[in-house]
Amino acid sequence: MFHKEGYKIITITFILVVVFCLLIDTFVGIHWLQIALFAVVGVFLYLILQFFRNPKRNTVNNDNNVVSPVDGKVVVIEEVFEKEFFNEKRLQVSVFMSPLNVHVTRYPINGKVVFSKYHPGKFLVAWHPKSSEENERTTVVVENTSYGQVLYRQVAGALAKRIVNYAKEGDAAIQGSDSGFIKFGSRVDLYLPLDTKIKVSLNQKVRGGESIIAEK
Numbered sequence: 635m636f637h638k639e640g641y642k643i644i645t646i647t648f649i650l651v652v653v654f655c656l657l658i659d660t661f662v663g664i665h666w667l668q669i670a671l672f673a674v675v676g677v678f679l680y681l682i683l684q685f686f687r688n689p690k691r692n693t694v695n696n697d698n699n700v701v702s703p704v705d706g707k708v709v710v711i712e713e714v715f716e717k718e719f720f721n722e723k724r725l726q727v728s729v730f731m732s733p734l735n736v737h738v739t740r741y742p743i744n745g746k747v748v749f750s751k752y753h754p755g756k757f758l759v760a761w762h763p764k765s766s767e768e769n770e771r772t773t774v775v776v777e778n779t780s781y782g783q784v785l786y787r788q789v790a791g792a793l794a795k796r797i798v799n800y801a802k803e804g805d806a807a808i809q810g811s812d813s814g815f816i817k818f819g820s821r822v823d824l825y826l827p828l829d830t831k832i833k834v835s836l837n838q839k840v841r842g843g844e845s846i847i848a849e850k
Contacts, residue, residue: 637738639798639815640686647682651675681733685817688738691843693810695744697780700830700848701810702840703742704822706731711836716825719749719775719785724825727832727847729840731820739799739814740843741776741807742824743784749775750801755790772799772814776807780850785825788816810843824848 636644658671693701710728715721731737755770770790775783788797798815801807816822826832830848834840840847 635688636686637688637815647679651679684734693843695809697744698850699846700742702729702842702845702847703740703786704729704731704842705736708834708836708838711832718773725828725830727824729822737816738812739788740810741813742786743776743778744809745776745778745807747801747803747805747807748777750803772797774801781827787823789821791820
């Protein structure tokens with residue numbers, strides 16, 4: 635199963651793969667070189683398909699839990715001053731996605747979207763300390779009965795050139811459901827209340843919609 639954001643790119647990739655294979659078969663007469671080139675084309679197709687996959691996730695819906703919005707590795711757990719929306723200290727948990735991770739963004743909690751904003755910006759590597767403030771990004775805030783307001787931020791990386799955000803103010807956020815997509819490598823930051831119990835550790839691998847990031 636593939637994400638709808640990948641349909642166009644997957645179609646174009648299939649066409650290019652067929653064309654390249656025909657060209658290789660027609661103009662490359664050396665057998666071992668043909669095999670090597672076919673392998674390169676096959677790997678390229680595999681990587682594109684891997685990137686846009688959209689596996690079903692079994693989210694256990696619970697208002698007392700915050701689930702990971704994306705697949706990847708936890709790279710930041712720290713107290714920070716969030717200055718775009720809250721203007722106060724929050725617990726930041728950041729998950730970094732490699733190009734091989736599933737890049738679907740999912741709602742981390744249930745509730746109502748009360749803020750959604752896109753920011754153009756730079757394309758620093760996603761683990762750069764300034765990426766959350768200077769890179770292209772979207773900020774979404776969901777109002778939840780257990781946590782109050784929770785902010786998550788999609789951040790573009792050096793390879794990510796397009797952030798897709800479906801969350802609009804007034805929308806109902808359903809925990810684990812699709813809220814966006816980031817193309818080709820990035821990170822997502824969560825900003826939680828200071829009294830939140832964090833259930834993950836640095837460098838831990840997490841799965842979007844399933845891994846519990848925090849609980850009340």
